[in-house]
Amino acid sequence: MSVGHGAPAVERPAPQTRRRPRSARVKEDRRAGYLLISPTFIIVFVMVVLPILWTFSLAFQNVRLLNLRQTGLLGDYSLDNFRAVITADGFVEALTVTLTYSVLGTAGAIGFGLLAALALRKPFRGRGLVRSVLLLPYVAPVVACAFVWSTLLNPQFGLVNYWGTELNLWERPIAFLSESTPVSLFGLVDLPITTALATVIAFEAWRSFPFAFLFITARLEGMPGALEEAATVDGATPTQQFRHIILPQLMPTIAVLTVLRFIWTFNNFDDIYLLTGGAAGTQVVTVRVFNYLIARGNIGQAAALAIVLAAILAVLVFVYLKLFGRKEEVA
Amino acid sequence: MSRDQLERRALRVLRPVVIGLLVLAAAFPFYYMLMLSFRSLGGVLANPGALWPNLDELNFTTYIDVLKSQSDGGQGFLRFIRNSGLVALGTVAITLFVAIPGAYAVSRLEFFGRRQIGALFLSVYFFPAILLAIPLFVFFTRVGLRGSLVALLIVYVAQVAAVSIYMLRNYFDTIPASLEEAAAVDGCTRLQAMRKVSLPLALPAIASNALFIFMIAWNEFLFALLFLVERRDNWTVSLGLAQLSGSIEVPTTVLMAGSVILTLPIIVMFFLSEKWLAGGLTAGAEKG
Incomplete structure (x- = not known):
């Protein structure tokens, strides 16, 4: 999918062959064009377009x-x-959950992607390997990822709860994927998010940050270094350079990423179905659709x-x- | 110390820390998966916080358990691997078979609707998969093909064909048309020129596209769940793992072995494709 959306299609001039039998060539091209595109067109039309209409x-x-x-x-x-x-009961709640999940999941993925891209900007030994490793959550099968996460977070024998209680980070094991108590901010304010929802948002950020990382890295590499050198000479500190030189140049990329990630997170079904099944305040609309289809028929x-x-x-x-x-x- | 020096010094410390934490976050779950797959359930329950397995605890029986067929007391993953492999390879073959000519046509040939067709194909991707799943579920139920791997294969091809065309078209665009024109002067027809000139040049792109399609088909879950759930003998690895992880009877460590089996081919392919893709891109640049 990473290549699914780049620059808008470039308008190329029509191939011009300045040879005599031009009209014959054009006709032949047209016929070949229809012939070559028709199998794909038929499959996509019958298996995608018609079903949507249906x-x-x-x-x-x-x-x-x-x-x-x-x-x-x-x-x-x-x-x-x-x-x-x-x-129906729970429709508005499902919509709110979907929006919260999409907005925070998108923000998390882009935030960590940006962090990773900036951290890996300067070359160092082994950078290629580190890059590949950071892409693992994105390419690995979602079912395996969800299973490992739910094992890691398991209240009885999960590693996270073991070390969390061992190191006194929290008192009792937390059922990260089934607890519907609200997440509180430093014990002061209760956020309108359940523990389980926060966990699936974290999962979404973890799985999608590599995608943002790839996009932003590509943009960073295409950036001319002259501006930053000039800014350094003028005494701009690294954070000032980031704020006034790098970030403005990244904004168009981040805007595209936001749209893409938001759409995909909004439509996401697998992650939440696999992690919580929609329980404990994580029922997004897609999981609801699935329940209408399968559970209620x-x-x-x-x-x-x-x-x-x-x-x-x-x-x-x-x-x-x-x-x-x-x-x-x-x- | 000036603000600039302070910031630079802080960043020098922070950068490796951030990189270390990111690598840890990205890789640790996979390490944990691998480690658990070699431990016994009893060992995990007794010592859940272990960061590496005890050497005397190591065993491979989890893999045997998960691979063996159900009739032999295992979980039947060997069968699931076969199903996933068939569907994924079939998807790759059919998609390339239709998408290569399609991409060539969109890139090279002038025909009515050429520019619109890419947009049409891609716009489809912004519909939720679950929306598409409903009519396909109904359709395949009615024609009695739901539960067959063929139905899944057809759906997958339809899902990836558009993206595949998009990727390949971008590559065909980088191959200079003059090469084919030279072939045309030598008496080749369009199709001959495509087959003998452009196709060999596009091979690296086609290879990485094939890996990409394989990964999508191998990882897919929603349609496998909707179509195959009642037919255990047709389960894919993803579906098998998801279905069995819900039951208490199968030990977690055995399923971790299943997760490794599901994940390993993808990781291997990913590292391969990175290499090939990089090679392919530079090769294209030299020739262009």
Whole structure:
């Protein structure tokens, strides 16, 4: 995915062959083009585009796993599913949890990615290996990562709780993945986040920071060093240089990263399903959709909720681009 | 001491500390996975805080347990490896088969809708996978293919084809068209020029793309869960690990061996692809 979004497609001039039978060549190219692209087009159209359209049809019908065989494309269309999922218990909470998870997860991933990119900026022996090692959480299978984390955090035999209590960091073993007590800030303020939610956010930051690290490193390497040298001569300290020279140049990259990471975290299902199953205040909307689909077998409502999720995401991204998109271009 | 000196001195100390902590955070869970896979459950329960295994405690029975088929009293991971391998390799083969010509067409050939098609393909990625999963679940249930590896394979190809085209197109763009024009002058048709000139040049990019697709297919979880959960003999390694980790009967250390089996091929490929990718990029630069 890391290459999935770079600079917008560069408009290249059409290949110009100044040879006589131009129109024949053009016609041949056109025919070959359609021929070569059609297999991919058909697969993506049938397995991605049509299903997305079909979701809309399902969302307006009363479809359940049990009556699946009887429903066709033309059924009784109504808004009942949307009404049901929006007014259902826990919908607003799930939405809040999804937003909290996405915002903090994105911020965490970008923050640590930035830290890693800056720390590794100057060459040193073994930097290549360190870079590769830092990418491990991103490339490793999510199921294995989630399993190791839940073992590490296990209250009975997990390493984290063992050393946490041994070193008196906390008194009793903490059930990091099932505790729904709110996280308190230095014992003063209770944050509106449960322990389990904080843990899955940490997991998301851990798994995604390498992606931000890669992007930011690439940008840092493309930066001209002359500006910083000039600033050093003028007596700017390292933090001043970061604040006034490096960070402004990184902002467009960080803006793109924010959109991408936010979208992917918002749509994320695997991590939370595997770590907590949606328990203890971690039920994000995607896990809810899964429950509608599998536990209740209510396909119509699952489809309706998935569409609500996609619509909310579209609005959020649109607003973000409206607010920040222009500024970045000027910067 | 001036502020500048103070900051520089602080950074000189902080930088290695930060790097050390990051490496620890990134690598430790994998080390822990490996270590636990060689310990016995009793040993772990007795001494959960051990940072390295006791030498006399080391054993490999966890791997035998996890790999053996269920009928022999194991967990059947050998079967899961076969399933994952088949699906992942099949996804790579089919995706490359359709995506290489597609990427070539988008990069080189002038046809109506050429520029729009990339945007269309990529926009699909911003829909939640769970939204897509619903109709596919319904569709494959109705045609009776849900639970088969073929269904999973088709879905995976559809999922990665667009990204694959995007990556390969970027590479084809770097190969000068003049090379093919020279071939055309020598009497090659378009398709011959593509096969004999551009394709060999793009091989490093194709190889790293293949590894990338393999990693996605091997790691995938959601669709495997939705499609295969009722068919244990068709479980992938990811799904098998996720399903068994929920049960109390299978010892954690045995499942850690399963995690190592799931993770190891990916890590090996990742280090390989880094090497190949770097090589491929520089090779492209020289030729360009």
